[in-house]
Amino acid sequence: MRPNITININTPYLTIDAFSTCTGLSKSTIRDMIADGRLPVRAKSADMKRGKVLINMLALYTDASEGCNISLQPNL
Template structure:
C-alpha cells in the first residue's frame, strides 16, 4: 500500500475523495474524519486530514500490515 502523503488539506481531500468540502467539514465536526491536532498558537492554521489514521483504521479486521 502506498500512502501519497500522511496529511491532506480539505481541498485536496475533496479532490481525492469526490466529497464536497461542506460534507468533509461535517465529517470532521462529528469525528468521522481524523485531523492533525493544532497547538494553541496555530488555531487559524489549515485543517489537515490525517490519512495515515484513516488507512490504519480501514485496515483493521483485514489481513493487512502497514510497514515503513
C-alpha cells in the same frame, strides 16, 4: 497467519480541498465528517488555531486495515 502488505502514502496529511478532489466529497460534507469525528485531523497547537485543517491519511489507512485480516506496514 496474516499477510503483510505495504502501502506507500505519498502525503500523510491532506487539506480539505485536496481530500475533496481525491474523494469527490463536497467540502461541506468533509467539514461535517471532521466535526462529528469520522475524519481524523492533525491536532493544532494553541498558537496555530487559525491554521489549515489537515486530514490524517495515515490514521485513515490504519483504521481501514483494522477491519481486515492483514498486517499494515505504512511506507512513508
